[in-house]
Amino acid sequence: MVTETHKIHSESDPQMRLLIIEDDRESADYLVKAFREVGHVADHASDGEEGFALAESGDYDVLVVDRMLPKRDGLSVIGGLRDKGNRTPALILSALGQVDDRIKGLRAGGDDYLPKPYSFAELLARVEVLSRRQGGPAEETTYRVGDLELDRLSHGVTRGGQELILQPREFRLLEYLMKHAGQVVTRTMLLENVWDYHFDPQTNVIDVHISRLRSKIDKGFERPLLHTIRGAGYMVRDGMK
Amino acid sequence: MTAIGKLFRTTAFRLTLAYLLLFALFAASLLVYFAWNTHRLINDQITTTVDGEITELSDLFARRGLRGIVFAIENRALRPGANLYLITTPAGQSIAGNVSSLAPGVMATTGWSETAYRRLDDPDSSNHRALVKVTQLSSGFRLLIGHDLEERRRLFDIVGDAAKWSVLIVVVLGLGGGIFVASRVLRRIDAMTGTTQRIMAGDLSGRLPVGRSGDELDRLAENLNAMLERIEALMTGLKEVSDNIAHDLKTPLTRLRNRAEEALARSSNEAEYRAALERTIEESDGLIRTFNALLMIARAESGQARGNMDNFDAAEVAEGIHELYEPLAEDSDLTLTVKTATAPLHGNRELISQALANLVENAIKYGKPAITDENSDGAGAAAARDIVIEARREGDQVLLSVSDHGPGIPEADRKHAVERFVRLEASRTLPGSGLGLSLASAVATLHGGELQLGDNHPGLRVTLALPAAAAEGLAGQTGNVPQKSA
Numbered sequence: 001m002v003t004e005t006h007k008i009h010s011e012s013d014p015q016m017r018l019l020i021i022e023d024d025r026e027s028a029d030y031l032v033k034a035f036r037e038v039g040h041v042a043d044h045a046s047d048g049e050e051g052f053a054l055a056e057s058g059d060y061d062v063l064v065v066d067r068m069l070p071k072r073d074g075l076s077v078i079g080g081l082r083d084k085g086n087r088t089p090a091l092i093l094s095a096l097g098q099v100d101d102r103i104k105g106l107r108a109g110g111d112d113y114l115p116k117p118y119s120f121a122e123l124l125a126r127v128e129v130l131s132r133r134q135g136g137p138a139e140e141t142t143y144r145v146g147d148l149e150l151d152r153l154s155h156g157v158t159r160g161g162q163e164l165i166l167q168p169r170e171f172r173l174l175e176y177l178m179k180h181a182g183q184v185v186t187r188t189m190l191l192e193n194v195w196d197y198h199f200d201p202q203t204n205v206i207d208v209h210i211s212r213l214r215s216k217i218d219k220g221f222e223r224p225l226l227h228t229i230r231g232a233g234y235m236v237r238d239g240m241k
Numbered sequence: 242m243t244a245i246g247k248l249f250r251t252t253a254f255r256l257t258l259a260y261l262l263l264f265a266l267f268a269a270s271l272l273v274y275f276a277w278n279t280h281r282l283i284n285d286q287i288t289t290t291v292d293g294e295i296t297e298l299s300d301l302f303a304r305r306g307l308r309g310i311v312f313a314i315e316n317r318a319l320r321p322g323a324n325l326y327l328i329t330t331p332a333g334q335s336i337a338g339n340v341s342s343l344a345p346g347v348m349a350t351t352g353w354s355e356t357a358y359r360r361l362d363d364p365d366s367s368n369h370r371a372l373v374k375v376t377q378l379s380s381g382f383r384l385l386i387g388h389d390l391e392e393r394r395r396l397f398d399i400v401g402d403a404a405k406w407s408v409l410i411v412v413v414l415g416l417g418g419g420i421f422v423a424s425r426v427l428r429r430i431d432a433m434t435g436t437t438q439r440i441m442a443g444d445l446s447g448r449l450p451v452g453r454s455g456d457e458l459d460r461l462a463e464n465l466n467a468m469l470e471r472i473e474a475l476m477t478g479l480k481e482v483s484d485n486i487a488h489d490l491k492t493p494l495t496r497l498r499n500r501a502e503e504a505l506a507r508s509s510n511e512a513e514y515r516a517a518l519e520r521t522i523e524e525s526d527g528l529i530r531t532f533n534a535l536l537m538i539a540r541a542e543s544g545q546a547r548g549n550m551d552n553f554d555a556a557e558v559a560e561g562i563h564e565l566y567e568p569l570a571e572d573s574d575l576t577l578t579v580k581t582a583t584a585p586l587h588g589n590r591e592l593i594s595q596a597l598a599n600l601v602e603n604a605i606k607y608g609k610p611a612i613t614d615e616n617s618d619g620a621g622a623a624a625a626r627d628i629v630i631e632a633r634r635e636g637d638q639v640l641l642s643v644s645d646h647g648p649g650i651p652e653a654d655r656k657h658a659v660e661r662f663v664r665l666e667a668s669r670t671l672p673g674s675g676l677g678l679s680l681a682s683a684v685a686t687l688h689g690g691e692l693q694l695g696d697n698h699p700g701l702r703v704t705l706a707l708p709a710a711a712a713e714g715l716a717g718q719t720g721n722v723p724q725k726s727a
Contacts, residue, residue, distance in 0.1 A: 199594075208568040
C-alpha cells in the first residue's frame, strides 16, 4: 500500500509538516512512515496532552487527530487550540463514523472528519486539501487549468476560448475539482462537498457523473485535464505540467 | 415476622397510622369539649339553686328567728331528692338538717366548697360528694346548703365510657383497614417485584399483572409493560444483529482469509501477490460497508439519531437523489424521473436521503423489465424502463416512493425482503450487502412511519410512509439543499 502511494500522491504539492496525534502505536507508525514516503514530514504524539503541547509550539500545516486519546480527548485538544487562536487545520480520525459524531467533531473546531477504517489514499487526499486551505490564495473568482477556465461569478466555463455548457451540478463538480487542481480528490470528498451527502453509495454513482463531465470538458481536445487516479479518485491537472 | 415488618413499613400502613392518630385526637378533643361544657352547665345550675335558697332562708331567719328557719329546714330536708341542709350553733353543734357527717373543716370556712358527705336518711351511702355553700348568719349560727354531685359524676362516667369505646373502635377499625389496604397493595407490589426479578434474571417475556380497576398501580403496570415490550424488541433486534454479524460477516471474512492464505501458498511473482492484495482490499472495503450499514440500522432502530432532526421538504430530498442517480440510471439504460409536491417532514434529512438512495439503487439494480414481446419495442418499452421517484403529501402522511417496472417481489416474499441480509433468490448474483431495504425500513420506523412494498403492475413500488410535519414548521426552510462550501 505504501509503495502505491507514490501514484496517488499529488506530486505538485509542496512538502507538508504534519502532526499525527494517535495513541495506537502501530497505526501511528504506519501513518508516519506512509506520509514520509510520499515526501511529507510527520511527527507523532501518543496522547492528548503531548499532542496539544506539540501542536501549540510546532509549526504544522495539518494536524491528524484521533478522537479518543489518553489524557485528553481529541476534540478537547482541537477546541483548546482554537481557543488559543491556533487555526492549524485539523482532521479528526474516529471509530465513531456516524453523521452526528461528524457534526460534533466539526463543531468542536475540526476541519474534516474521517471515520475509521479509512484508506491511506483517502486520508492523504483530504490532508493535502486541508493544507492547501491554510494560507492558500484568497478565494479566486476564476480558476484556470491549462486552457480550461471557470468563472465562479458568471458560472461560465470555456476551454480554449470555446464555451462549454454545463448543468448546475456539473459546474459545482468542476468548480470543486478545479479549486483543488493538482490534488487528488476522492469519491467520498466529492459526494460530501458537491452533493452534501455523507453515506457511501453501493454503486459507482460518482464515476458516472465524472464521466459525463469528462465528456463535456475533455472530449475533442487533445490533452485530457480530468484524470482518474487509480485506487484514489480524480484530479484535474494540466498533463504537461 | 419479616412479612409483618414489611406490612408495617408500607406507605399505606403508615398513612393509616397517621390518620388514626389524627382521628383519635379529634374524637378526644370533641369529648373533652363536651364534658367541660356540661360540667360548667351543671355547676351553674347548682350555684343558682343554692344561692336562691340561701337568700330565702337568710330572709326567714331575719324575720322569724331560729325557730322559723329550723322549722323550714326540717320541712325541706324531708323532701325526696332534696338538697343538703345543715344549721349549726356558733359552737358548731348541729341544730337541724339532713346531713349526718361532712369532711372536717367544711363548716369552719364560709363560701363554696366540694365535700364528701353522708345523709341522715341514708347512713350507709358512702362516696357521695356535694357542692356546698356555707353562710354565716347573724349571732354566729352557720347555714350550709348544698347539692349532690351524683348526676355530674354519672355524666362524666358516660363521657369517659364513650371516650374509651370510641378510641377503641377507631383504633380497631383503623388498624384493620390499614392492614387490609396495605396488604392488598403489598400483594400487588410483591407480584410486580416477583415479575421484575424474573425479568432481571433474564426472562424478558415476563409481564406485570394488570388488574381491571384501572387505578394508579394498573396504569403503572401498563406503562412498565409497554416499556418491557420495547426493551424486548430492542434486545431481540440486538440479538438478531449480533447473530447476523456472526453469520454473515464470517462468510466474507473466511473468504478473505482463504484468499490471503492461497496467495501466500501459491503466488510466485509480484503481479500475483499484487492481484491478491488488491482483491483483499476490495473485499475488506465491502466488509466495512456492510458493517457501517449494520451500525446505521442499529442506530436508527435504537432511536439514537433522533437528536439530529429538523424540518425540511421531502420534495427537495427526492429531487436531490434524482439529480444524483439520474446519470447512473441512464447508463443502465433506464430513465429516472421525479414527481414532487411540497411534503413537509420533520426528521433526519441525511438518513431519509440515504434510505431513498438505497431504494433508487435497488430499483436501478433490479428494476429492469423482463424483455417480452409487448415491451420489446416502441413506446411501451420506453415506459417500462421508467423508474419514478415520487414525493407527495397525503393527509397527514408524506409518501416518498420509488416505482420500477422490473420483476417486482411476489406478495409472499415482501415481508421477508425487508429483513437484514435477505437477498431474494433472483438477486444473489448482483453485488450488494442485502441491507438496503432493512436500512430504509429502520429509518421509516425511527420517524414513526413504515416501509411499504407494493405492486406497480408490473414491478415494485417501495414507499416510505412518514408522518408529515406541521406545515408552518417549514417557514424559512424552503431554500435549496444546504451545501457545505467547498
